[in-house]
Amino acid sequence: MNNNWLEIKNLEAIPLSEIPRLDINSFREQLVKKIKSGERLVQLFGNKDNDDVVLYGITANDDNSKLYLASCIFDNKKEYESLTQDVPAAHLFEREFYEQFDIKPLNHPWLKPLRKINAELYNFFKMEGEDVHEVGVGPIHAGIIEPGHFRFSCHGEKIYHLEIQLGFQHRGIEKLFRKNNPVYLLKLAESVSGDSVIAHASTFVRAVESLSNCNVSYNANLIRAIALELERIAVHLGDLSALSNDVAYLTGSSVFGALRTKVINTTMSLCGNRFGRGLINYGGVNYEIDDALKSKILNTINSLEEEVNLASEVLFSSASVLERFEKTGIVDKETAIQIGMVGPAARASGVSIDVRADHPSGAYQYFPVHKLTLNSGDVFARAYIRYVEIIQSIKIIREQLENLSKENIISSLGSLEPNKFVISLTEGWRGEVSYVILTDETGKIKKVKIKDPSFNNWFALALAVRGNDISDFPLCNKSFNLSYCGFDL
Amino acid sequence: MMNLIKLRKQHGFQTINDIKNALILDTHRGFPLLDESKCELNCSECKEICPTEAIELNPLSLDLGKCIFCGECEKICKGNGIRFTSNYKIAATSRNNLIVSSQQSYEEYELKAIEIKEKIYKLFGRSLKLRQVSAGGCNGCEMELAATTNVNFDITRFGIDFVASPRHADGIVITGPITKNMASALLDAYKSIGEPKIVIAFGACAISGGIFYESDELDRSFIENHKVDLYIPGCPPHPLTFINALLKYLNI
Numbered sequence: 001m002n003n004n005w006l007e008i009k010n011l012e013a014i015p016l017s018e019i020p021r022l023d024i025n026s027f028r029e030q031l032v033k034k035i036k037s038g039e040r041l042v043q044l045f046g047n048k049d050n051d052d053v054v055l056y057g058i059t060a061n062d063d064n065s066k067l068y069l070a071s072c073i074f075d076n077k078k079e080y081e082s083l084t085q086d087v088p089a090a091h092l093f094e095r096e097f098y099e100q101f102d103i104k105p106l107n108h109p110w111l112k113p114l115r116k117i118n119a120e121l122y123n124f125f126k127m128e129g130e131d132v133h134e135v136g137v138g139p140i141h142a143g144i145i146e147p148g149h150f151r152f153s154c155h156g157e158k159i160y161h162l163e164i165q166l167g168f169q170h171r172g173i174e175k176l177f178r179k180n181n182p183v184y185l186l187k188l189a190e191s192v193s194g195d196s197v198i199a200h201a202s203t204f205v206r207a208v209e210s211l212s213n214c215n216v217s218y219n220a221n222l223i224r225a226i227a228l229e230l231e232r233i234a235v236h237l238g239d240l241s242a243l244s245n246d247v248a249y250l251t252g253s254s255v256f257g258a259l260r261t262k263v264i265n266t267t268m269s270l271c272g273n274r275f276g277r278g279l280i281n282y283g284g285v286n287y288e289i290d291d292a293l294k295s296k297i298l299n300t301i302n303s304l305e306e307e308v309n310l311a312s313e314v315l316f317s318s319a320s321v322l323e324r325f326e327k328t329g330i331v332d333k334e335t336a337i338q339i340g341m342v343g344p345a346a347r348a349s350g351v352s353i354d355v356r357a358d359h360p361s362g363a364y365q366y367f368p369v370h371k372l373t374l375n376s377g378d379v380f381a382r383a384y385i386r387y388v389e390i391i392q393s394i395k396i397i398r399e400q401l402e403n404l405s406k407e408n409i410i411s412s413l414g415s416l417e418p419n420k421f422v423i424s425l426t427e428g429w430r431g432e433v434s435y436v437i438l439t440d441e442t443g444k445i446k447k448v449k450i451k452d453p454s455f456n457n458w459f460a461l462a463l464a465v466r467g468n469d470i471s472d473f474p475l476c477n478k479s480f481n482l483s484y485c486g487f488d489l
Numbered sequence: 490m491m492n493l494i495k496l497r498k499q500h501g502f503q504t505i506n507d508i509k510n511a512l513i514l515d516t517h518r519g520f521p522l523l524d525e526s527k528c529e530l531n532c533s534e535c536k537e538i539c540p541t542e543a544i545e546l547n548p549l550s551l552d553l554g555k556c557i558f559c560g561e562c563e564k565i566c567k568g569n570g571i572r573f574t575s576n577y578k579i580a581a582t583s584r585n586n587l588i589v590s591s592q593q594s595y596e597e598y599e600l601k602a603i604e605i606k607e608k609i610y611k612l613f614g615r616s617l618k619l620r621q622v623s624a625g626g627c628n629g630c631e632m633e634l635a636a637t638t639n640v641n642f643d644i645t646r647f648g649i650d651f652v653a654s655p656r657h658a659d660g661i662v663i664t665g666p667i668t669k670n671m672a673s674a675l676l677d678a679y680k681s682i683g684e685p686k687i688v689i690a691f692g693a694c695a696i697s698g699g700i701f702y703e704s705d706e707l708d709r710s711f712i713e714n715h716k717v718d719l720y721i722p723g724c725p726p727h728p729l730t731f732i733n734a735l736l737k738y739l740n741i
Contacts, residue, residue: 117670139674142653144621144635146628147671168670169625172706183561184540184700191700194629194725238632255496257639258503265514272516272573275629277724278559286564307499314492485627 003030005059005068010359011210013422016438019056020070024080027057027072032086034059034068040353041340042067043423043434044083044093045449046101049073053101056436056449058423062358067423074103082108089340092455115167115488125163127153132160135470139168146484157469162462169488177448182282185445189435190277193452193486198224198231199428200452201280206361207424207437208282208445211416216362219407220284222400225363226297227267227276227285229393232429234263236344236386236393237308239481243383244315246475247324255311259304266300269293284410294401301394308394312387325380329464329476332377339463342456343431345480348385349377355427367399382479416443428453430483452486503640509736511729513577518558519727520576520598525549525591527568535562535571541693541700553579554587554696557724580721580734587696587720603719603737610740612685613659616648617739619689620658622678625707626665629725630692634662637728644732647741655679660687660718663711666694666701672708679715687718692725699724
């Protein structure tokens, strides 16, 4: 294809000067062409470069592990023709860009604030007609969960549309990343989304490592991957517990909940925290897995495999559970691709993407992962894919435990290279976590752009509930289990 | 059906019976022991490395309300002056009690940290319903609070439970550093709870802003303007820390 985009790879640090700078029209035209030819939009974000606003775009070709990068500059221009008209996946990215830099994407179908909570600015979608009613929920929800405002447009029990207003958790994280204290930055990355500590921390440190040409040992890479898979297993088990609870299958709720405790306690025996805080460090990991711990983890995952198989067999053969799971909250494959879904939710809709296999880094380079997909795109698929992924993760952990070596677990980190750009991708349990880091002329971090997989998937939830009963909403919601704080940043 | 019975049998009984004396893994980072006499002359590395400015020098102290229990200070201290123990009963009823000084033993800390008031037991001792408000956290605290009601910890057996509406609640549990965007919703929830009510700050973020203490997107006026009855330190606090704090506070 004739275009000027720079071809890069996951974790490949490149000089800022090499990034193609296009004018907005060719940037737009080429991006649209790339997406139409089957590439996927990974990042689209703005940054203030001196006095000018620069928009960076990154797309991925998941078949050949390539990423493509280009930028365009807005000197005094305050508007441009929105990409979303042709690339629905750009919808939220453009809203974010507009909110942060006040550059308007013209003809954007739904231009509204993303994280600014202001009722006047926020025109909710309205549906009119006899017997039509609205149900507003939040920001504080009924359970022990994060805040967000959900507004349903209903006719009787049936949901016609759900509008999700987030931003309540907005803590200004990206701004805090300018602080010049490496320990602080690492702990901040751990706190972007507390259920994806390992995913976020390792994505961040990998980007930093690649900017300083630091080589992480084989052993440390394995420990990181083991922790990442433990994180995936733990959350998937928690989700199966919550899904069971939502269809009043209480045995499932208890059993999967108790199994989750086992897994997070294993993480705690590794690093002293049930969510893996404190494990990841620049250049490797802080804690090693000795023989005693290795056999402890092996024992846990061996018995876990048996228990999960039995519990899932009961869950997925229960008529009353299947009655609620099947054909509820469907997102079809075409929609999933169009809106840029990622992670297990996308795979449950038949989209075969998984960063571990498509853009492998760390231990996944030595131990290739097979992509698992299902086709029905309903709650059942999103629940069942969690089960098969748990079993897959157990196998991955087992394989990697066997291969642990006595190598050191931490290598020293040099100074960061000046004027560089790097993108780091990791498949967290929720999907693709990506961090972009830009350094200034002294090698200091000048910009960190974070994207949690929730950013891609929240809109999928809004589409999934259309045509469903309002009583099925909690079930649909739980089947995605999206992060509010990861979105709000 | 047979599988269901098999599953039920395999699940067995999972609840921690004696929760007041429940054991925790040694790796858990709980109460820190400080010893200033081991400090090297003019070394201030622990203070410099601390991501939340929880450490003060001359005299050496560590603020559990700010600490995120990352253990970086312990790692960098050459003289072993800071050592995290696995002791998890670290909650306190006053903000000052959370500041651990040099040579302070865990027993000393625990003895005075939670002040028991007879009135509290009379009011809430047999039934305490709480409304949780997540105000800008990372959801780690939310997950640990949710875990307190699971089959392992089963906090509801003590009459303590989380309810959906503040109107049904006797108190509020705040998690997160309180963002500007959540400040008014938090206040609404608080006002909707009938008197008398208690306020619990759960986790470093709620107590001090935690890792986000310097963010300009926060509005912590709620904490400044209201009395917090119980502080639960941690990042996130362990469910056992929360349950034992409440049991002691309620004098159960």
